[in-house]
Amino acid sequence: MKxxxxxxxxxxxxxxxxxxxxMGIKTVxxxxxxxxxxxxxxxxxxxxLLGKAPSSESYLVMDKVIAAAKQTGAEGIHPGYGFLSENAVFAELVATNGITFIGPLPHAIRVMGNKLAAKEAVKAYDIPMVPGIDTAITDKDVAKRIxxxxxxxxxxxAAAGGGGKGMRVVDNLDELPEQMDRAIGEATAAFGDGSVFIEKYVGSPRHIEIQIxxxxxGNTVHLFERECSVQRRHQKVVEEAPSCVLTPETRSAMGAAAVRVAKACDYVGAGTVEFLLNEDNNFYFLxxxxxxxxxxxxxxxxxxxxxxxxxIKIARGETLAFTQADLTITGHALEVRVYAEDPLDDFMPSIGTLSTYKIPKGEGIRVDDGxxxxxxVPMFYDPMIAKLITYGETREEAIRLMIAAINNYKVEGVATTLSFGKFVCEHEAFTSGSFDTHFVKNHYNLEERKATSAAEEAIAALVGLQLYLNQKNLLKVPEVVSTTWKNKRS
Incomplete structure (x- = not known):
């Protein structure tokens, strides 16, 4: 591809x-x-240009994307993530038009895009799964029995979804009918598919994913794990690699299971297999x-x-240049997602102009932004501004560097999740590794954070006032500037 x-x-x-x-390739x-x-x-x-601001009139219009590729002579299309990246119809359309889709085959996208189909596909590959059912249901009496x-x-x-939509925890039989109606309604609105299924709720899980x-x-390898347990509304905010709780034995077992999942759907390219890890270090395919x-x-x-x-190399038909035995973990990395959201307002979106935007720089610091x-920051798309990533020889070093990087990341005009990222990195539950997917619910008290923020603002105001008064009391002597210029009348 050129x-x-x-x-x-x-x-x-x-x-x-x-x-x-x-790689020496032109971009469109x-x-x-x-x-x-x-x-x-x-x-x-x-x-x-694809079209107007709404993604339904631009980034999600398949024919326009294909036409743009043909117009510019692009031989490949990389979908990134979101938008059309997990759309099997789009992957097929790309191939039908003689263009290389830099991602998996449509079959794999279709199978793994539906949780029930995915469970069915991996059933014969000895993959641990959370106890539950593997068929969609709508009958409340059947749901009660199960x-x-x-x-x-x-x-x-929700069978067709993700991101926490169409997902409901039910504690007893009386709650089930109402929560089921809500889950079906959310799934239908979000994905156009109201299919839901039931599984046992894992109470205090960690969210661990394996990159493959x-x-x-026919060569498949795993690139170890990422810990993604710090979430808000079932969506990740802070991630790290490797996890601080996996033993070498569990890591190896999860990696091998992820490879089997990939083989179950004839996977090609880069993908991620997600697992829940319970308190006893038992893991289940998600x-x-x-x-x-x-x-x-x-x-x-x-x-x-x-x-x-x-x-890109895989899409060009190249063989992986390494085997599983060649891969090792070196150091520790941490990522904080910088969303235009207000952590003091239940992470609601914050739209506005970036009047100040200065990113941190230095060894071990990476900022992916746009x-x-x-x-x-437009209202039409996902509110993520950037990803802030730090790397150190140890987890402690990566965390210290992240705190320093957040302090040096200057954003004004919109609220961001940077303060939340700092809160996480400074919290004892996180630094000790004693956390799970309920970190926000268990440790992030909104009223306490508002009070702390107000106190910090008051202190900053007092410091600013003191500086102003000190400067005001200093003797000001105007600088004498000589000049040979004279005002002449013509």
Missing amino acids: KILVANRGEIALRVMKTIRK AVYSEADRNSPHVKFADEAV ATEIGFPILIK LADTH EMNTRLQVEHPVTEFITGLDLVEQQ FEEGMV
């Missing part, structure tokens, strides 16, 4: 293009009217994401591999 179109926007589009350019950006002056558009060798057999609490989950790579020659993950940089740091480069000072 030219690749990146069918995405923002930080991931720019991040993918940097690797493409490093696509953009909406809202993103006309975005960094990924300026960076690309060519750029094509829930009673499994034992409460249970989890109702698979080429077209789902597979058939794309590059937001948190992939932490894996790149500890393995020394560029995952986008590997995706914004510049003066840009508007």
Whole structure:
């Protein structure tokens, strides 16, 4: 491939293009009217306007993306994540038009895109799964019977979804009908598919995912794990690699299971197999994401591999240049997602203009972003501004560097999750490794954080006032400036 179109926007589009350019390949950006002056558009060798700001009129319109690729002569399309990245129809359309889709085959996307289909696919591969049912249900009486057999609490989950939508925890039989109606309604609204299923609720799990790579020659390897347990509304905010709780034996077993999951759907490319890990270090298959993950940089740091480069090489038909035995973990990496959200307002989106935007720099610090000072954070897309990643020889070093990097990350004009990231990194539960997916519920008290923030603002105001008064009392002597200029009348 001599030219690749990146069918995405923002930080991931720019991040993918940097690797493409490093490989000596030309880049094509696509953009909406809202993103006309975005960094990924300026960076690309060519750029094509897709349409108006709403993604339904631009980034999600398959025919427009295909037309842009044909117009510019792009031989490959990298979908990034989100938008069309896990759309089997789009992957098929790309191939039908003689263009290389830099991702898995449509079959794998389709199977792993539905949780019930995924469970069915891996059933014969000895993959540990949470007790539950593997068929969709809508009958409340059947749901009550199954829930009673499994034992409460249970989890109702959307078959077609993710991101916490269509997901409900039920503690007893009386709650089940209402929560089931809510789950079906959410799933229908979010995914156009109201199918739900029931499984046992794992009370205090950790969210561990395994990165895999698979080429077209039958070689599949895992690139170890990422810890993604710090979440809000079932969505990740802080990730790290490796996990501080996995033993070498558990790591090896999870990695081998992830490889089997990939083989179950004839997977090709980069993918992620997600697991729940309970208090007894038992792990259960959750789902597979058939794309590059937001948190992939932490894996790149500890393995020394560029995952986008590997995706492109695999799409070109190349064989993996390494085996499982060649891969080792070096150091520790941490990622904080910088969302335009207000942690003091239940993480509600914060829209506005980045009046100040200065990123931290230095050894062991990486910022993947898609914004510049003066840009508007639009309301049409995901509110993530950037990913802040730090790397150290140890977990403690990576955490210390992250705190320093957050202190040096200057953003004004919108609220961000940087303060939440700092809260996490300074909290004893996180630094000790004694946390799970309930970290926010157990440790992030909104009223306490508001009080702390107000106290800090009051102290800052007093310091500012004192500085002003000190300066005001100093004797000011005007500087004498000599000049030979004279005002002359004509």
